[in-house]
Amino acid sequence: MNSFEYVRPATIAEAVAAGAAPGAAFLAGGTNLLDLLKGDLMRPTRLVDVTRLAELGRIERLPGGGVRIGALVRNADLAHDQPFASDFPAVAEALLSGASAQVRNAATVGGNLLQRTRCVWFYDVASACNRRAPGTGCDARGGEGRGDAVLGWSEACIATHPSDFCVPLVALDAVVEIAGPAGRREVPLDLFHRLPGDAPERDSVLAPGELVVAVRLPPEAAAFAAHARYLKLRERTSFAFAVVSAAAALRMEAGGIVAARIALGGVAAKPWRARAAEDVLAGARPDGTVFRRAAEAALADARPSGPDATRIELARRIVARALALAAAGTPARVPALPASPFAPIPGAAAHV
Amino acid sequence: MSLSISLTVNGAARAVTLDDPRVTLLDLLRERLDLTGTKKGCDRGQCGACTVLLDGRRINACLTLALACDDADVVTIEGLADGDVLHPVQAAFLAHDALQCGFCTPGQIMSAVGLVAEGQAGDDPERVREGMSGNLCRCGAYDGITAAVLDAQRRIAEQGKARAA
Ligand SMILES: Cc1cc2nc3c(=O)[nH]c(=O)nc-3n(C[C@H](O)[C@H](O)[C@H](O)COP(=O)(O)OP(=O)(O)OC[C@H]3O[C@@H](n4cnc5c(N)ncnc54)[C@H](O)[C@@H]3O)c2cc1C
Ligand code: SF4
Ligand code: FES
Ligand code: FES
Numbered sequence: 001m002n003s004f005e006y007v008r009p010a011t012i013a014e015a016v017a018a019g020a021a022p023g024a025a026f027l028a029g030g031t032n033l034l035d036l037l038k039g040d041l042m043r044p045t046r047l048v049d050v051t052r053l054a055e056l057g058r059i060e061r062l063p064g065g066g067v068r069i070g071a072l073v074r075n076a077d078l079a080h081d082q083p084f085a086s087d088f089p090a091v092a093e094a095l096l097s098g099a100s101a102q103v104r105n106a107a108t109v110g111g112n113l114l115q116r117t118r119c120v121w122f123y124d125v126a127s128a129c130n131r132r133a134p135g136t137g138c139d140a141r142g143g144e145g146r147g148d149a150v151l152g153w154s155e156a157c158i159a160t161h162p163s164d165f166c167v168p169l170v171a172l173d174a175v176v177e178i179a180g181p182a183g184r185r186e187v188p189l190d191l192f193h194r195l196p197g198d199a200p201e202r203d204s205v206l207a208p209g210e211l212v213v214a215v216r217l218p219p220e221a222a223a224f225a226a227h228a229r230y231l232k233l234r235e236r237t238s239f240a241f242a243v244v245s246a247a248a249a250l251r252m253e254a255g256g257i258v259a260a261r262i263a264l265g266g267v268a269a270k271p272w273r274a275r276a277a278e279d280v281l282a283g284a285r286p287d288g289t290v291f292r293r294a295a296e297a298a299l300a301d302a303r304p305s306g307p308d309a310t311r312i313e314l315a316r317r318i319v320a321r322a323l324a325l326a327a328a329g330t331p332a333r334v335p336a337l338p339a340s341p342f343a344p345i346p347g348a349a350a351h352v
Numbered sequence: 353m354s355l356s357i358s359l360t361v362n363g364a365a366r367a368v369t370l371d372d373p374r375v376t377l378l379d380l381l382r383e384r385l386d387l388t389g390t391k392k393g394c395d396r397g398q399c400g401a402c403t404v405l406l407d408g409r410r411i412n413a414c415l416t417l418a419l420a421c422d423d424a425d426v427v428t429i430e431g432l433a434d435g436d437v438l439h440p441v442q443a444a445f446l447a448h449d450a451l452q453c454g455f456c457t458p459g460q461i462m463s464a465v466g467l468v469a470e471g472q473a474g475d476d477p478e479r480v481r482e483g484m485s486g487n488l489c490r491c492g493a494y495d496g497i498t499a500a501v502l503d504a505q506r507r508i509a510e511q512g513k514a515r516a517a
Contacts, residue, residue: 001374003374005373006373006417030416031415034416035396035397038396047373047417049417076409076470100485101410101466101483101485102403102410102411102466103397103415106411106412237485336476336478336479336482
C-alpha cells in the first residue's frame with residue numbers, strides 16, 4: 001500500500017478543496033477504498049476523510065413525498081429506516097441483498113455509488129487493465145466471461161458496475177447532488193456512471209474534488225411501493241455480488257399495469273435502465289407472456305463481449321421473474337433471504 | 353494532521369500515536385494494543401474473523417482505518433465477559449458446541465452480539481443465518497452457531513424482562 005496524507009475536513013467546502021488536489025481520494029466507510037489500497041489498485045497520496053461531515057448523514061423527507069438521502073447515511077441505516085423502506089421497498093431489498101451486515105454497517109450511500117468494478121483482472125495488478133492502468137489493454141477479453149458486460153461495453157473495457165443499491169435507484173429516477181470546486185450541480189443517476197468508451201478509467205462524471213452530498217428520490221417513486229422488488233442471481237445464496245440482477249416496479253390499477261420501472265444490474269458499467277421494456281408494460285395486463293416480452297425488449301441490444309452468451313438469457317429470466325414477483329405485490333417485510341431468485345412466485349406452479 | 357487518536361477500547365480510554373497512517377483498526381488492536389482475540393482471516397472484508405463493535409455496531413476491523421476511529425468506542429471479544437461471567441453469547445457458543453478450531457469464533461460471537469442488538473432477525477433461523485452470512489467458518493460449525501445465536505438471543509431477552517420486572 002502506498003502511504004498517504006490523512007486529512008479530516010470539518011466542512012463540505014474544506015472537503016472539496018482538499019479533494020481537488022492531485023492524488024486525493026475521499027474516504028467514507030472505507031469498505032471498498034481500503035480493499036483497493038491494500039491491493040495497490042489505487043494509489044492516492046491523500047485521503048480526505050469525509051465521515052465527520054454530519055450534515056451528510058441525514059435522511060430527509062421532502063415536501064410532496066420524495067426523500068433526500070445524505071451521502072454518509074450507512075447502507076444498513078437506510079435499509080432499516082421504516083418510512084424509507086415502506087415507500088421504497090425495492091431499494092431496501094437491494095441494500096439488504098448486498099455484502100454482509102458488517103459491510104452494510106460501514107458502507108455509505110456515496111461510497112456505494114462510487115465503488116469500483118469487481119472485474120477479476122482489474123483486481124490483479126499483474127494483469128493488463130485499461131480501467132486500472134489506461135492503455136495497458138484488457139486481459140478480460142478472451143477470458144471465461146463470467147462477469148462481463150453484455151450492454152454498453154467497448155473494446156477497451158467489458159467490466160460491470162457491482163452495486164445492487166444503484167439498480168432500483170436508477171429505475172426510480174434518482175438524482176445525485178454534487179458539491180464541487182465550481183459549486184453545486186445535480187446529475188440524474190442514469191447519467192452519473194460512464195460507459196467505458198475509450199476512457200474506462202473514468203467510472204463516473206465526477207471531476208476532481210467533486211463530492212457526492214446526497215441522492216434524491218422524487219415523489220413519483222413512492223407510487224410504485226405496492227409492487228416493487230429486487231431480484232439478484234448469485235453464485236451462492238448470500239454474501240456474493242450479482243451475476244445479474246433486476247429491479248422491477250409497477251403501478252397497478254384495477255388489475256392492469258399503469259406504469260413500469262425496470263433496471264438491470266451486473267450487465268453493464270452502469271446500472272442499466274430498460275425504458276423499452278417499461279413501454280411494453282404500460283397499459284398491459286400482467287401475465288407471463290407480457291413479462292417475457294418486456295424482458296426481451298430489455299435485452300434487445302445485448303451482445304456478448306466474450307464467447308459465452310448465457311448471461312443474456314439469465315438476465316431476461318431475472319427481469320421476467322422480478323416482474324412476476326412485483327406484480328404479486330411487495331411483501332410486508334423484506335424476505336429473510338433478500339432478493340432471492342429461489343423464492344416461489346405466489347400463485348405460480350412450482351415447476352414449469 | 354497528527355497521527356494521534358484517542359478512543360475507548362473495552363471501556364478503557366486509550367490514547368495512541370500511530371507510526372503510519374495506513375494502520376487498520378485490526379492491526380491497531382492486534383499489534384499495538386495486544387488484543388489478539390480479534391482475528392485476521394482474509395484482511396479484505398470477506399470472512400468476518402475481524403468483527404468488532406464500533407460505536408455499538410458490528411463492522412470489519414480490517415476495512416476500517418485506525419485514524420478514522422478517533423473518538424470511537426470499540427468493543428472486542430476481550431471486552432465481552434464480566435470478570436469470570438461469560439456474556440450470554442459466549443455461554444451459548446459453549447453450550448451448543450458452536451465451534452471446532454475456534455479461529456472464526458471471536459468474529460462469530462461479536463457478529464452475533466451485533467445481530468442481537470440490531471433486533472432484525474427475531475426467532476427465524478433463516479434470518480439468523482442470513483444475518484450471520486458475513487462470518488465464514490472453515491470448519492462448518494454453522495448449525496451450532498445458528499442454534500447458539502437463537503438461544504443467546506432468547507436468554508438476553510429474558511434477562512431484559514427480568515431486569516424490567
Ligand atoms: C466482501 C464485500 C462484499 C461486498 N458485496 C457487495 C454486494 O453484494 N453488493 C454491493 O452492491 N456491494 C457490495 N460490496 C461493496 C460495498 O457496497 C462497497 O464497498 C460500499 O458501498 C462502499 O461504501 P464506503 O462508504 O465504504 O466507500 P469507500 O470505500 O469509503 O469509498 C469507495 C469509493 O467512493 C469514493 N467516495 C466515497 N464517498 C464519496 C462521496 N461522498 N463523494 C465522492 N466520492 C466518494 C471514494 O473515494 C472511493 O473511491 C461488498 C464489499 C465487500 C468488501
Ligand atoms: S474489463 Fe475493464 S476492468 Fe476488466 S480488465 Fe478489462 S479494462 Fe480492466
Ligand atoms: S479479516 Fe476482516 S473480514 Fe476477513
Ligand atoms: S470453528 Fe474453525 S473456522 Fe469456524
